[in-house]
Amino acid sequence: MAMLGSINGLLMEGLDGDNGWSLQHYVARGGYVQLRRILENKVTQEEVIGEVKKSVLRGRGGAGFPTGLKWSFMPRSFPGDKYVVCNTDEGEPGTFKDRDIMRYNPHAVIEGMAIAAFAMGANRGYNYVHGEIWEIYQRFEAALDEARAAGFIGQNILGSGFNFELFAHHGYGAYICGEETSLLESIEGKKGQPRFKPPFPASFGLYGKPTTINNTETFASIPFILKIGGEEFLNLGKANNGGTKLFSVSGHVNRPGNYEIPLGTPFATLLEMCGGMRGGRKIKAVIPGGSSAPVVPGDVMMDTTMDYDGISKAGSMLGSGAVIVMDETVCMVKALERLSFFYYEESCGQCTPCREGTAWMYKVVHRIENGQGKPGDLDLLNGVLGNIMGRTICALGDAAALPVQSFLKHFGKEFEYHIEHKSCLVPKDVQWAGSGFHKV
Amino acid sequence: MLEIEIDGKTAQVPDGSTVMDAAQQLGVYIPHFCYHKKLSIAANCRMCLVQVEKAPKPLPACATPVTNGMKVFTHSELAVKAQKGVMEFLLINHPLDCPICDQGGECQLQDMSIGYGPMKSRYTEEKHVVFHKNVGPLISMEEMSRCIHCTRCVRFGQEVAGIMELGMANRNMHSEITTFLGRTVDSELSGNMIDLCPVGALTSKPFRYTARSWELQRRKSISPQDSVGANLVVQVKHDAVMRVLPRENEAVNECWISDKERFSYQALNSDERLTKPMVKQGGEWREVDWNVALDYVAHGLKDVSREHGGDALAALAAPSSTLEELHLLSKVMKGLGSSNTDFRPRQKDFSADSKRSGTPWLGMRLAEIADLDSALVVGSFLRKDHPLIAQRLRQAAKKYTKVSLLSVGADDQLIDFHARLSVAPSQLAVSLAGIVKAAAEIKGVAAPSGTEAAVVCETCKQIAQSLVDGEKRAIFLGNVATQVDQATQIHALALELGRLTNASVGFLGESGNVLGGYVAGTLPSAGNARQMFEQPRKAYVLMGIEPEFDCANPQLALAALKQANLVVFMSAFKHAPALEYADVMLPIAPFTETAGTFINTEGRVQSFNGVVKARGEARPAWKVLRVIGNVLNLNGFEYNSSEAIRDEVIGKGTEFVGGLDNGLNGVTISLSSVGNEGLQRITDVPINFADPMARRAPALQQTADSTAPKARICADTLAKLGLNAGDAVRLAQGNGEAHLVAQLDNTVPADCVRVAAAHLSTAALGDMFGQISVERA
Amino acid sequence: MFSAETLQKFAREVAKYPAIHKQSAVMACLAHAQEENGWLSPESIEAVAQYLSMPVMAAFEVATFYNMYDLKPVGKFKITVCTNLPCALSGGYHAGDYLQKKLGIGYGETTADGKFTLKEGECMGACGDAPVMIVNNRSMCSHMHPEQIDKLLEDCQ
Numbered sequence A: 001m002a003m004l005g006s007i008n009g010l011l012m013e014g015l016d017g018d019n020g021w022s023l024q025h026y027v028a029r030g031g032y033v034q035l036r037r038i039l040e041n042k043v044t045q046e047e048v049i050g051e052v053k054k055s056v057l058r059g060r061g062g063a064g065f066p067t068g069l070k071w072s073f074m075p076r077s078f079p080g081d082k083y084v085v086c087n088t089d090e091g092e093p094g095t096f097k098d099r100d101i102m103r104y105n106p107h108a109v110i111e112g113m114a115i116a117a118f119a120m121g122a123n124r125g126y127n128y129v130h131g132e133i134w135e136i137y138q139r140f141e142a143a144l145d146e147a148r149a150a151g152f153i154g155q156n157i158l159g160s161g162f163n164f165e166l167f168a169h170h171g172y173g174a175y176i177c178g179e180e181t182s183l184l185e186s187i188e189g190k191k192g193q194p195r196f197k198p199p200f201p202a203s204f205g206l207y208g209k210p211t212t213i214n215n216t217e218t219f220a221s222i223p224f225i226l227k228i229g230g231e232e233f234l235n236l237g238k239a240n241n242g243g244t245k246l247f248s249v250s251g252h253v254n255r256p257g258n259y260e261i262p263l264g265t266p267f268a269t270l271l272e273m274c275g276g277m278r279g280g281r282k283i284k285a286v287i288p289g290g291s292s293a294p295v296v297p298g299d300v301m302m303d304t305t306m307d308y309d310g311i312s313k314a315g316s317m318l319g320s321g322a323v324i325v326m327d328e329t330v331c332m333v334k335a336l337e338r339l340s341f342f343y344y345e346e347s348c349g350q351c352t353p354c355r356e357g358t359a360w361m362y363k364v365v366h367r368i369e370n371g372q373g374k375p376g377d378l379d380l381l382n383g384v385l386g387n388i389m390g391r392t393i394c395a396l397g398d399a400a401a402l403p404v405q406s407f408l409k410h411f412g413k414e415f416e417y418h419i420e421h422k423s424c425l426v427p428k429d430v431q432w433a434g435s436g437f438h439k440v
Numbered sequence B: 001m002l003e004i005e006i007d008g009k010t011a012q013v014p015d016g017s018t019v020m021d022a023a024q025q026l027g028v029y030i031p032h033f034c035y036h037k038k039l040s041i042a043a044n045c046r047m048c049l050v051q052v053e054k055a056p057k058p059l060p061a062c063a064t065p066v067t068n069g070m071k072v073f074t075h076s077e078l079a080v081k082a083q084k085g086v087m088e089f090l091l092i093n094h095p096l097d098c099p100i101c102d103q104g105g106e107c108q109l110q111d112m113s114i115g116y117g118p119m120k121s122r123y124t125e126e127k128h129v130v131f132h133k134n135v136g137p138l139i140s141m142e143e144m145s146r147c148i149h150c151t152r153c154v155r156f157g158q159e160v161a162g163i164m165e166l167g168m169a170n171r172n173m174h175s176e177i178t179t180f181l182g183r184t185v186d187s188e189l190s191g192n193m194i195d196l197c198p199v200g201a202l203t204s205k206p207f208r209y210t211a212r213s214w215e216l217q218r219r220k221s222i223s224p225q226d227s228v229g230a231n232l233v234v235q236v237k238h239d240a241v242m243r244v245l246p247r248e249n250e251a252v253n254e255c256w257i258s259d260k261e262r263f264s265y266q267a268l269n270s271d272e273r274l275t276k277p278m279v280k281q282g283g284e285w286r287e288v289d290w291n292v293a294l295d296y297v298a299h300g301l302k303d304v305s306r307e308h309g310g311d312a313l314a315a316l317a318a319p320s321s322t323l324e325e326l327h328l329l330s331k332v333m334k335g336l337g338s339s340n341t342d343f344r345p346r347q348k349d350f351s352a353d354s355k356r357s358g359t360p361w362l363g364m365r366l367a368e369i370a371d372l373d374s375a376l377v378v379g380s381f382l383r384k385d386h387p388l389i390a391q392r393l394r395q396a397a398k399k400y401t402k403v404s405l406l407s408v409g410a411d412d413q414l415i416d417f418h419a420r421l422s423v424a425p426s427q428l429a430v431s432l433a434g435i436v437k438a439a440a441e442i443k444g445v446a447a448p449s450g451t452e453a454a455v456v457c458e459t460c461k462q463i464a465q466s467l468v469d470g471e472k473r474a475i476f477l478g479n480v481a482t483q484v485d486q487a488t489q490i491h492a493l494a495l496e497l498g499r500l501t502n503a504s505v506g507f508l509g510e511s512g513n514v515l516g517g518y519v520a521g522t523l524p525s526a527g528n529a530r531q532m533f534e535q536p537r538k539a540y541v542l543m544g545i546e547p548e549f550d551c552a553n554p555q556l557a558l559a560a561l562k563q564a565n566l567v568v569f570m571s572a573f574k575h576a577p578a579l580e581y582a583d584v585m586l587p588i589a590p591f592t593e594t595a596g597t598f599i600n601t602e603g604r605v606q607s608f609n610g611v612v613k614a615r616g617e618a619r620p621a622w623k624v625l626r627v628i629g630n631v632l633n634l635n636g637f638e639y640n641s642s643e644a645i646r647d648e649v650i651g652k653g654t655e656f657v658g659g660l661d662n663g664l665n666g667v668t669i670s671l672s673s674v675g676n677e678g679l680q681r682i683t684d685v686p687i688n689f690a691d692p693m694a695r696r697a698p699a700l701q702q703t704a705d706s707t708a709p710k711a712r713i714c715a716d717t718l719a720k721l722g723l724n725a726g727d728a729v730r731l732a733q734g735n736g737e738a739h740l741v742a743q744l745d746n747t748v749p750a751d752c753v754r755v756a757a758a759h760l761s762t763a764a765l766g767d768m769f770g771q772i773s774v775e776r777a
Numbered sequence C: 001m002f003s004a005e006t007l008q009k010f011a012r013e014v015a016k017y018p019a020i021h022k023q024s025a026v027m028a029c030l031a032h033a034q035e036e037n038g039w040l041s042p043e044s045i046e047a048v049a050q051y052l053s054m055p056v057m058a059a060f061e062v063a064t065f066y067n068m069y070d071l072k073p074v075g076k077f078k079i080t081v082c083t084n085l086p087c088a089l090s091g092g093y094h095a096g097d098y099l100q101k102k103l104g105i106g107y108g109e110t111t112a113d114g115k116f117t118l119k120e121g122e123c124m125g126a127c128g129d130a131p132v133m134i135v136n137n138r139s140m141c142s143h144m145h146p147e148q149i150d151k152l153l154e155d156c157q
């Protein structure tokens, strides 16, 4: 089982790897009790939203927007179709938590979505599943069948008169579909091109109807919040940073994997849980919130706590909670080249600065990496990224620009060295030595 | 209302306005590429970024809603920096070879990059090259590297043309505009994409590299080719028409024209132009001087009139002739004692002629279509007969208008219909009667007498209900409704339906100046366009008509013409078949070479001037007719200008003609005569065959709309006839036949064969609607 | 054009969406069509568009936008290797190199016997299990060190 550890875990508590995902096990762990309680005890929509607000659960998809507040934007008495949509299009490099939630605890997502639908007066929902994880999609479909058969979703749920139909939609390979409005376009059977906002999905979402989109982990947290109470959840973390959160740790640590820890836990503790640095090498840099988050030098990171505010103070963002750890064998130019390629490749192509700018940035970083850098290239990169940031339809533009900006800021010397010497500051023979690949 | 300040100027704008709307209201120009007022907002080019007070980032003016008290700066440092940044991005992959680009001089990207001053590009990588595409004879996609991905063309297809033929495939910087696997773009409105393209990616194939924009003079004109009277800009170089573009007139054609109107100009420069008067002597055609020809015509006509009486003369004009031409033609004929002048060559049933309360028209203004709650179109190949009206109805249907169609084919109109009925031509009237009856039932009143035989179907009820509901409703009669045998019955039934439901009743109008024909008094009192051939005359004057193609029954028309003593053929083209039966050919000026007036189907009077000198010795027809009048010593032919003729007919300064009224007096409804035996012919007039100009435009003739006629038959009827798709078949009507290929087409009603008119291969056939026989050849 | 089984899958997908939004099923139908034929031919795209009553150009846009559709024939086994940074840090590049050497082909190429196609992929959301790769879009293989790669190639029959 890839989920490796937790401190005060909620979502991960009592899981039994691939054996414990099914309805029977989820119910044994206390699953669907909250949905039943809400429907049978006639808990009101306001009360549910109130509890979520109290928990200060912040969206786990990347932007960290308070979930309770988002839910309150839904015109819940508005007649006609309304939708809740779950974002399991986990494609942000370094992030692999939603896959494990869906794999080991899919019913928590279903229960969370059903509760959310009830709270917002929605009768239909979709879970958009990342294209590359077909087996997980199939498992979720199986879980949906179970939940439907048991009457937790469908018509007249638990005899309450509340209807909620939930389906899974399988993506097919496009990072941009993680952006919520392109995700909606994609469900509508179109290219995943983000929409300009306003209007926001709460007023004009899926098929033009009011829609709320949350991340998988956000939804999965809901039953637990209602179980222990919003206040308790908040107190697990720290002020303005409620609850526990999954961190996907990848890169040069001994035990990459998902770790559920209270927000506010020191990074050093997390690193320890991962068994420390692979091969005992020195930590060079950490991208603490998925590849779109600015990179942070290792020593700064060692003094940082893992929560929205803490990481923001360190000059980056918590993002999706993907912690990419790099040791001293990493060439930062090569690392950035790969990330820049990703954003160039994944730009939807719709708006000018992103389409042209991501390609341009990649080309420049690529030529620096290949020993063809020119003096002035770093200024050029800063100029180009400046022309992208804040000028695009969706946040992919910023997501592409921030890594470049932060790599140049913290590791500019390596880039200058590349340009000047047409070679790497990290000696060739140790480059990527930390990868742990069994050489043959 | 919201208050907004842009660059220090304040405006009040309605709720829901964008910053771009407000800027346009204030006359503040904000650079843009993807924004177009007729298309949905894409906000993808990012050229219109402006600074909004309190917003941390520049915002796109085209997509940002105005909030009350908003302050916008379009020229602040932040805004200009953002705009320049976008320009730089747009230019990195765009070829910088404006001097050789076909769009050079009329390129928004070029204009804007000049506006932002010389910019040395920091981009030193290789430019991305996009492969060219072939999408048919009209649009050139030779230079797709110039595309800036604004998606205007794609949105136009989806939203206005109603068919998504172009799309943007792939993603990231590999995104490219293309059709599906090299298919052609076939929409009848496709040329508008060329106008919409802000750069030189989509250009006009026929125009390409024939002239540079700065060599062209722009002249205003009016299209004769369809009943809306689209406003045109005709671009001219050295007295030749090089290009035709729409001239924006929101009330008429908005900013669109059909491909037929855009590309027909090719005919004006063709070798088939008739440039000298010609007379046939002893079976030989000879070019002669105008005075010889006019003498010949005047005396010829006069002789026939004297020997056989005025009734032995008949004149038939195209409904796209000008008001002035139509007026003078009938005036000359009257002077010769004949009232056999008509302008409705494709009509068969004229029984309404003495019973009209006024001039038949659309029944409303074109712009009002957008406000309709419901509309019923009767008897129309809507999209191809009236591309621009179809477009208005398409837009309306997308909003809230319930549009229904009762017609003789189920071909795709690209309109989201509320309901539609497709019936054989002989059933058109009785089906309409079914709707009338349904409306009477809903209203709880007795059905009009004469409708007893009609059956009320579910669809009839649905349509009737949509016409009863709502406030603004309309019934439109299309070309088919005026061409079938029971045209007057259909008209009367439509009036009954209108009376019951309070819907307006109107005609879509077959050509550019049908109303002009009525207003000019070109109406026959005896020999209408049918009778003049049924009872052959001694002499004929044909103006702008090619009878093989333009008459309801070419067989009948040709027989009559062949037996006549004198046939005067007035045309802009040396029409080869006419060399056989005509005796005189007079070269007359097409609309680009004469002044004149068209009255569109909403009654709008639109006068225009010639945009180029008449070609060769061609002369405006009104002048030709005036001289004939003079030679004949007729009174009242002292006009100095076409305006003088117009003013004589409709008075000075008229914007809309008066007397518009679709009413009928003394027509009784009687469905008893409806016959439905045997196989019936359904005839469409394909858009690019519909008039002499379109027929001679090579590019148009290569489009999908111009494929040679086939015998289109539905599966059941094919089986019944023992035929297979692809069989060579012989069609016969009267004593004429046509050899075509049978085509499976399930949009054709049972027991019918759809055969296009206006093509040589079908010119020997008889009535457009009526019985026909088909057998394997 | 499609087998009864595939058509059944189509129907199941269409049923997930409101009746007037059949187009929503286009991604799934294209994926099933691809699964049946090994790749997504123009004919398949057109047939899917027809099945869903949508413009074929719109279906083509979808087919060319998402990475996992193959608009050209691929080998019997398409192996997509994640080389994105998190995976690369734990051997993604090396695994890709190893595969290229073993199969004697580069990314985007197919072995002469038509058995294997190799592709470079973007983040698969499984970085903790790096190196990772996906076979035929469907089955995710984790911790792909040389021994595991050798075994995978052996198992591909």
Ligand SMILES: Cc1cc2nc3c(=O)[nH]c(=O)nc-3n(C[C@H](O)[C@H](O)[C@H](O)COP(=O)(O)O)c2cc1C
Pocket: A058, A059, A060, A061, A062, A063, A064, A065, A067, A070, A087, A088, A089, A090, A091, A092, A175, A176, A177, A178, A179, A180, A181, A213, A214, A215, A216, A218, A219, A394, A395, A396, A399
């Ligand atoms: C380029 C881009 C990619 C994104 N990818 C994801 C993703 O994979 N998963 C996710 O939950 N949110 C992603 N987001 C954020 C979503 O747009 C959205 O904010 C989120 O799903 C809302 O859920 P939350 O409030 O529960 O976090 C992405 C945003 C952008 C701009």
Ligand code: SF4
Pocket: B146, B147, B148, B149, B150, B151, B152, B153, B154, B177, B196, B197, B198, B199, B201, B202
């Ligand atoms: S072809 Fe022209 S109209 Fe179409 S997207 Fe490109 S630039 Fe825009």
Ligand code: FES
Pocket: A093, A094, A095, C082, C083, C084, C085, C086, C087, C088, C092, C122, C123, C124, C125, C126, C127, C128, C130, C132
């Ligand atoms: S980077 Fe390879 S799976 Fe995440």
